Amino acid sequence: MTVRSVAHEALSRLVLDVPDFPEPGVVFKDITPLLADHVGFAAVVAALAETGRDETGATCVDAVVGLEARGFVFAAPVALALGVGFVPVRKAGKLPRSAHQVSYTLEYGAASLELHHDALTPGDRVLVVDDVLATGGTLLAARQLVEACGATVAGVALLMELGFLDGRAVVGDLPLHPIVTI
Amino acid sequence: MTVRSVAHEALSRLVLDVPDFPEPGVVFKDITPLLADHVGFAAVVAALAETGRDETGATCVDAVVGLEARGFVFAAPVALALGVGFVPVRKAGKLPRSAHQVSYTLEYGAASLELHHDALTPGDRVLVVDDVLATGGTLLAARQLVEACGATVAGVALLMELGFLDGRAVVGDLPLHPIVTI
Numbered sequence: 239m240t241v242r243s244v245a246h247e248a249l250s251r252l253v254l255d256v257p258d259f260p261e262p263g264v265v266f267k268d269i270t271p272l273l274a275d276h277v278g279f280a281a282v283v284a285a286l287a288e289t290g291r292d293e294t295g296a297t298c299v300d301a302v303v304g305l306e307a308r309g310f311v312f313a314a315p316v317a318l319a320l321g322v323g324f325v326p327v328r329k330a331g332k333l334p335r336s337a338h339q340v341s342y343t344l345e346y347g348a349a350s351l352e353l354h355h356d357a358l359t360p361g362d363r364v365l366v367v368d369d370v371l372a373t374g375g376t377l378l379a380a381r382q383l384v385e386a387c388g389a390t391v392a393g394v395a396l397l398m399e400l401g402f403l404d405g406r407a408v409v410g411d412l413p414l415h416p417i418v419t420i
Numbered sequence: 421m422t423v424r425s426v427a428h429e430a431l432s433r434l435v436l437d438v439p440d441f442p443e444p445g446v447v448f449k450d451i452t453p454l455l456a457d458h459v460g461f462a463a464v465v466a467a468l469a470e471t472g473r474d475e476t477g478a479t480c481v482d483a484v485v486g487l488e489a490r491g492f493v494f495a496a497p498v499a500l501a502l503g504v505g506f507v508p509v510r511k512a513g514k515l516p517r518s519a520h521q522v523s524y525t526l527e528y529g530a531a532s533l534e535l536h537h538d539a540l541t542p543g544d545r546v547l548v549v550d551d552v553l554a555t556g557g558t559l560l561a562a563r564q565l566v567e568a569c570g571a572t573v574a575g576v577a578l579l580m581e582l583g584f585l586d587g588r589a590v591v592g593d594l595p596l597h598p599i600v601t602i
Binding site: 260266 | 438448450452457458461462483486488489494496497499503506507510513514515516517536539
């Protein structure tokens with residue numbers, strides 16, 4: 239069993255489909271049973287972290303960017319596993335200092351995300367970590383924020399890609415690494 | 421140097437005071453420079469995790485509860501370090517299934533927190549992890565949610581306690597373990 243196949247099995251077993259949440263017609267992916275299972279959670283973190291390593295196993299990114307709020311749960315342990323800094327992309331009004339801001343639409347609503355101006359160094363190559371790729375609005379906003387700092391998204395580590403929503407077409411030519419595609 | 425003294429030094433050096441955020445008169449503790457420093461971040465996670473171990477070094481809690489959103493950044497790695505599940509307490513409307521809800525006031529506003537009914541097993545002893553203890557409203561709500569599930573807060577691991585706000589008096593007889601008290 240590879241790290242990735244163990245993670246795949248954990249996701250298949252421990253993510254619940256909750257229909258009609260947060261609104262009718264949307265099927266929500268509830269990751270709380272995965273988080274409650276420390277073996278499954280650790281397997282998923284290990285698989286996500288692989289995306290930030292080269293073929294020799296060395297870390298090949300300068301920072302891990304996590305998206306509020308569920309992305310934080312995975313991105314923080316991935317940053318610690320890779321031995322690089324953790325950089326939060328937050329919802330509007332949460333970061334206390336001078337920040338870039340991008341507005342975006344998501345599966346069920348609209349919002350803005352922010353990133354501190356000094357959060358990344360120009361030239362940094364970052365790994366973005368989030369749980370689910372749906373319509374791609376959040377991830378596109380995160381990409382724009384990273385690039386506004388002069389940095390580059392070297393890869394995107396995801397638990398799940400909801401292929402039927404075609405978020406992949408929205409975010410542009412990013413290397414996406416979902417553990418599971420649905 | 422103990423784990424705790426390394427974490428203390430990291431907090432002293434890497435947490436920024438931002439005056440008048442989010443409103444005039446409030447001094448916000450900006451933890452983003454700490455998160456960006458993987459050595460400092462790892463030291464703080466290690467110190468927080470110690471709170472969930474007994475004198476032999478064995479894990480002595482059944483789960484780690486983290487409070488949205490900044491608490492997630494610390495609670496998730498602490499749960500992985502202790503080898504127990506991670507249980508998120510979320511802001512109202514984010515958890516997709518049947519949940520307990522508690523309203524609370526905080527340093528600058530009011531809100532509600534939720535915890536899935538099945539998130540904890542009656543009799544569980546949990547470690548609550550958050551970044552800052554301010555007026556205590558959030559932590560009291562988290563305690564009430566844990567107890568509504570029939571579980572007990574065995575300890576609270578915190579980066580910082582703002583002693584001048586006296587949140588300790590609000591939360592009742594909880595074992596609080598701040599790395600730093602200001």
